[in-house]
Amino acid sequence: MELQQLRLFLAAAEAESFTRGAERAFVSQPALSASISKLEAEMGVRLFTRNKRNVVLTPAGRTLVKRARVIVGECSRAKDELKRHNIQSLLRLGVVNTLPITLVARLIEQYRRDHPGITLSVIDASNKDLEQLEQEDRIDMALTLLQDKPSGQRRFTRARELFRESYRLAVPADHHLSQSPVVSFNDLENEPFVIRSHCEHRKIIQGILKSREIRLNIAYVTNQDDRAMALIKAGIGIAIVPECYQAPDIVTCAIQEISTQRVIGFEWGDGENSDQVSPFIEFSATARWGQSRQ
Structure with a gap:
């Protein structure tokens, strides 16, 4: 018994005609008839009662229809699953x-x-x-x-x-503020500063500085954090960075005025x-x- 035989058998059974079944299965009528005859010979039973106008399933044919639908359906599903498996x-x-x-x-x-x-x-x-x-x-x-x-x-x-994370002051390990667990914006007034222009809390920080009338000594402005960290490490300036930014030879300190996370x-x-x-x-x-x- 082959899968194609079952497909042709189902086409004929559902169409109740070898001619219409062949059209549905996109094969010639003689090919469908030959396939069903071979299947009947293999099974040792008649699957259809044939007459001039149509074909009718025998009791054995009705039994096979139920099994054939399950088999053909499972094969189609397996094929679809394997196709999806190959597509990432x-x-x-x-x-x-x-x-x-x-x-x-x-x-x-x-x-x-x-x-x-x-x-x-x-x-x-x-x-x-x-x-x-x-x-x-x-x-x-x-x-x-x-x-x-x-x-x-x-x-x-x-x-x-x-x-969640806070913002901290990042300084070189040998900087004079590196030993301070907490710093104030007043401590930063004369320090060369690296500005992270893309910082999401930049406006909040600027507001705090403005309210305290503190002007930063801006040494470098960048929108790339790897550059900012390299500049800090090289001693070009210090910067306010998210807490998750850590690097060798750089120390971070809490900032007294920044409580937002x-x-x-x-x-x-x-x-x-x-x-x-x-x-x-x-x-x-x-x-x-x-x-x-x-």
Whole structure:
């Protein structure tokens, strides 16, 4: 018994005609008749009662119809599953560009290693640009700052927090402030400063400085955190950075006037690839996000 024989048998049974069954199965009528005759010979039973106008299933034929539908259906489902297995699932992730690349790279490397069947496509962008990517349906989820945003036409209606962190002052290890557990903005007035122009809390920090009539001695302005850390290490200036930014020969201190924290987590919606989102979030939740601060 072959699968094609069962398919042709079902076509004839459902059409109640060898001619119409052949048309349905896209074969010639003689080919269908020959296939059914061979099947009857193999089974040792008559499957159809033939007359001039149509064909009618025998009791044995009705029994085989039930089995044949199950067999043909299962084979079709197996074929579809194997096709999907060969096509890698795609997950498009947007990452806010103020997260240390070491943390992001470690997460991506571990996930790709443990989930070889998933293609992970990652885009770095600012928090504002991530919202635009969301609106344009270019990402399935975002690893970003969680904050109150107008609903508007937003696609991402769900969120999950991963961790919270404060902002700290980063100075070279041999800097005179490196031994201070807590510093004040008054301590920074004459210090060369590296400004992170893309800092999400920059306006809040500027407001505090303005209220205290403190002017910073700006030595360098950059929108790249790796440059900022390199400049600090080289002694070009000091900077205010998120707590997760750590590097050899750089020390961070708490800042007395800054009590706000930034909340990092995932935002996502119910898109085409939503079945890939939850496993990635659960995997990410097990990552040691605080490791760089220990």
